[in-house]
Amino acid sequence: MYTITDLQKLVEQEISKQQFVVEPKGLYQPIEYVMGMGGKRIRPTMCLAGCYLFTDDIQPALKPSLSLEIFHNFTLLHDDIMDNADVRRNQATVHKKWDENTAILSGDAMLIKAYQYASKINGQHLKKVIDLFSQTAIEVCEGQQYDMEFETRDDVEVSDYLNMIRLKTAVLLAASLKTGAIIGGASDDDANLLYEFGENIGLAFQLQDDFLDVYGDIETFGKAIGGDIVANKxxxxxxxALQLASGSLRNDLLKWINAADFDAQEKIEAVKTIYNTLKVDELAREKMNFYFEKAIAALNRVNGRESMKEQLRHFAVKLIERSR
Known part of the structure; x- marks a missing residue:
């Protein structure tokens, strides 16, 4: 019987077997560098879990699972260029270690590699998997575009934001589970229920990231607290808060948003106080719990291996318990 931990190890072993560097090495070395940075390997692991729900034979899902990890890392590589980020997972980003042109071209090659890995399955499931991969890839790009546009727009609604994080973050997790289910021989209904589980867990996870950026502990969260507030993200x-605030409270919030010169810690504390007054922290928790419960309800309806369903429930709980 496989556990989530077992599947993570399988993914890591499979990645270590891949020969990413061929000629010209200048194109492929950055790919090996990025893939060797580590990470939780959540998406390929979820793909294998989705497969194991319906069959003992998860070998056919191994290469397609790597396509999801390659694609995910491709998006991070290009995100780092757009954000001009210096560091990723405590290592220099590709455009800093090499240069921007190399990073763009190697990222393009990673996307093509992802398609090559996704297509390494038998013909019975090939069209469904590739169609899902293509739809997900374009949705992630749409999410990134919205995220960039939101930086300069002043008419962004909460519903717009939820759709953006669904596209940018949640759909890839959902597609990972559904890809595994398709390869494992799941019915369309069960594959779609797994997608629903992954999508809602992805939404809950991203909302929790928002929450922890303000209310988390730096030791457990793993990055500085208040970065979103400082950047007016x-x-x-x-x-x-913008929707609920009125009078002097709204004026104070807008003052901090529009301030060009400020002490970062003072701004973080002031905006956090406004959040507390408006109780938007409670709204965030309620929304997280809404998506979490929706995810578990979908998972409970899946007709799959009960031991792996329990593993997935535990996985979901661990994601949500980061702030508890």
Missing amino acids: KTFLLLN
């Missing part, structure tokens, strides 16, 4: 918390 349009998160679930800020958008709800």
Whole structure:
């Protein structure tokens, strides 16, 4: 019987077997570098879990599972260029270690590699898997575009934000589970229920990231607290605060948003106080729980291996318990 941990190890072993560097090495070395940075390997692991729900033979899902990890890392590589980020997972980003042109071209090659890995399945499931992969890939790009546009828009609604994080984050997790289910021989209904599970867990996870950026502990969260506030990032918390605030409270919030010169810690504390007054932290928790419960309800309806369903429930709980 496989556990989530077993599947993570299988993914790591499979990645270590891949020969990413061929000629010209200048194109492929950055790919090996990115794939060797580590990470939780959540998406390929979820693909294998989705497969194991319906069959003992998960070998056919191994290469397609790697396509999802390659694609995910491709998006991070290009995100780092757009954000001009210096560091990813405590290592220099590709465009800093090499240069921007190399990063763009190697990222393009990663996307093509992802398609090559996704297509390494038998013909019975090939069209469904490739169609799902293509739909997901374009949705992730749409999500990234919305995220960039939101930086300069002043008419972003909470519903707009939820759709953006669904596209940018949740659909890839959902597609990972559904891809595994398709390869494992699941019915369309069960594959779609797994997609629903992954999509809602992805939404809950991203909302929790918003929450932890303000209310998390730096030791457990793993990055500095308050970065979204300093950058005026349009998160679930800020958008709800802008919608709810009035009078002097709204004036104070807008003052901090529009301030060009400020002490970062002072701004973080002031905006956090406004959030507390408006109780947007409670709204965030309620929304997280809404998506979590919706995810578990979908998973409970899946006609699959009960031991892996229990593993997936535990996985979902662990994601949500980061702040508890």
